[in-house]
Amino acid sequence: MLLNILKEISDLVQIVQGISLGHIISGKCSYFFDIVFLLSMRIRLYCLPLYTIKTSMNKFLALTCAVVFLLKTVKAEIITYKAPESNLVNHTIKVDVRQGTGNWQPVDVYTADVAARFDAQRIIKKTAFTYFDCSGSVKLRVKLNQGNIKEVRIRPTAYGIKPEVKGNVVEFELSASQYVSLEVNGNIFENLQIFANPIESSHPTKADAQTLYFGPGIHKIGRMVIPSGKTVYVAGGAIVEGSFVIDHAENVRICGRGILTQHPVQGDSVNPPNTTGTFSKFRNDHLIIQNSNNISVDGIIELPTGYSILIGESKHVKISNFKAFSATGNADGIDIFCSQDIKLDHIYMRNSDDCIAIYGHRWNYYGNTSDITVNNAILWADVAHPLLIGTHGDTDHPDTLQNIRVQNMTVLDHNENQLDYQGCISLNAGDSNLIRNASFENVEIEDIRKGQLFNLRVMYNRKYNTSPGLGIENILFRNVNYNGKRADMSVIAGYDDKRGIRNVIFENLKINGTLIFDKMPGKPSFYKTSDMANIFVGEHVDGVQFLRKD
Structure with missing residues (x-):
């Protein structure tokens, strides 16, 4: 039987x-x-x-x-997309992908600008990236146009990916939904970012009257305002030169696998956005979502000259499977102002300013910011913060930034010379705003080039603020792991007796393999636990604890 x-x-x-x-x-x-x-x-x-x-x-x-x-x-599936010939195509790196022992499939490679140096002398480098869709695990073969490969590392290191090197060819395995950086001989600029997207469950067609469809090829759109009820689909193999605005709209979706860019795609010039009439009120950011509701962005790659995404005074916004690179001044990743119920999930941000910034009032955006969720984020700040909360607010009508939850975040780099803007995770209350009820769980921080792990300050930065912040309270760091030697001393500091910091808990903080907690072995009795973590706890701070929990 x-x-x-x-x-x-x-x-x-x-x-x-x-x-x-x-x-x-x-x-x-x-x-x-x-x-x-x-x-x-x-x-x-x-x-x-x-x-x-x-x-x-x-x-x-x-x-x-x-x-x-x-x-x-069930048989795994791979979908690749042919790149249109443009300034963005990289011809020096060859990538192939396959499932199991199947045939190798070529995957086109693109270039993106990144900031190698951004101070008195600006230096821009060309990094590379490639993308495809897959289910299950796949094998990658990367042929590099260079000899003498001494070292190859694939990050995040927590993935535990072990490459096999044969001459100038590197082979390794990836799983669906993994985003990684392949770096040869320690070169973090001329590296290759690989985005193994999940298979799209469905996508719209050209025939759909409510869809703006950009198929494979190059499209120049200038600046486009998207009305309510529309879906914008950017197909794999498409490059859209221009920017989008979602203003006082609802039920809008931007999705696909293609690339949006504000850089010239062909030749050396880009069509400037219209800055007159209706458009004059908009910043020149890549995607603006303002005064809008129920908006989703999924799967696309952005190469902006301004913010990748600005979310202002909006509700119910979800950003997922999103990737971005920037190299210009103030080219933040995703900046959130005075908004509620914002979800960022499965993103890769490499930016020349803050990767994610969560603010109160600025410009024409007013109100509190609350219920922000960041999950599965890989952040690489060539300049400024990977994650910043606070700074901007409304002194006359103080804002509250609350109910912020960050989970499963990896910081690949943080490189900032200015002391005011350091911190892989930075909570800086200014403009009389209050930051409260924020948690950061399962955070991996790799060996950053320059900066602090944590910067929690009630501050008064006269360049941006009109008053000090009100306070910071009820903050949880759980399972934060740092491996490296270059991080500067972290800071936790209040402003005065009425503008302080209270109730900050570090649970299972691990630095270079050592668990930091109040009763840790080897800590001299006259040391503060924060000394063991290289964290300066200043005045007007109360209730900082370092705990160990199984």
Whole structure:
């Protein structure tokens, strides 16, 4: 009987071998769940003699086993996109991808500007990136136009990816949804960023009247305002030169796998945005979302000259599977002003200013900022902060920035010479604003070039503020791990007796493998625990704790 059941299961599995995960997700394979049912029945027949359990539990067990079994046998899928010939294409690095022992598929490579130095002398370097979609794990083959490869590292290092080097060829495996940086001989500028996107579950077509569709190729749009109810689709292999504005709109979606850029795509000039009439009130940022509701951005890559995304006085905004590079002054990543219910998930930001900034009032944006979630973020700040909260506010009508939750964040770099703007995680209350109820969990900080791990200050920066901040309270750092030697001393400091910091908890803070907590072994009795973490705790600070929890 058992042999017969296994034979039937084997026959069903052979059918499944030809089904791609993309077809299952999109609903194109209508018989998939019929197979799940048949397999569950066969597995149930096998399970019943072994376990005497209630019928309902047996059905659940059988179906679970069947689904797990199927997902392990479904064929992985790879989707690549041909690049249009443009200034952005990189011809010196060759990348191929395959699943298992299948045929290698070429993947085109692009260039992006990054800031190698940004002070009295500005130096711009060309980094490289490539993208494709996949399900399951894939193997990459990268051929580099250089010899004498002494060292190759793939970051985030927490992924544990071990490359194999053969001459000038590097091979390694990636999983779907992993974004990584491949660096040769310690070169962090002329590196290769690889974005293994998940397979799109569905996408709009040109025929959809509510869709602005940009197919493969080059499109020059200047500055485009997107009205309510529209979907903008930027297909893989598309390059859109220009910028988007979502102003007083709702139910707008921008998605796809292509590239948006404010840099010239062909030749050496770019069509400037219209700055007259209706457009004169807008900044020249790449994507502006202001006074809007229910907006989503998914899957695209941006190469901006201003902010990658500005979110001002808006609600219910979700940014996911998003990547961006910048190299100019004040070219922040995602900046949030006076907004609520903002979700950032699965992003890779390499910027020449703050990667993520969460603010109160500035310009024409007013109100509190709350309920901000950042999850699965990889941040690389060639200048300024990876993550900044505070700074801007409304002295006459003080703002509160609250209910901010950051999880699963990796900081690949932080490089800032100015002491006022250091901190991989920086909470700087200014303009009478109050920062409270913020948590940072599962944070990996790699060996940054220059800066602090933490900078918590109630401050009065006369360049940007009209008054000191009101305070910072109820802050949790849980499972923060730093490995490196170059971080400067961190700072926690209030302003005065009425503008202080209270209730800051570090739980399972680990620095170079050492767990920092109040009763840690080896700490001299006359040391403060903060000394062991190289954190200066100044005046007007109360309730700082270093805890260990299993």
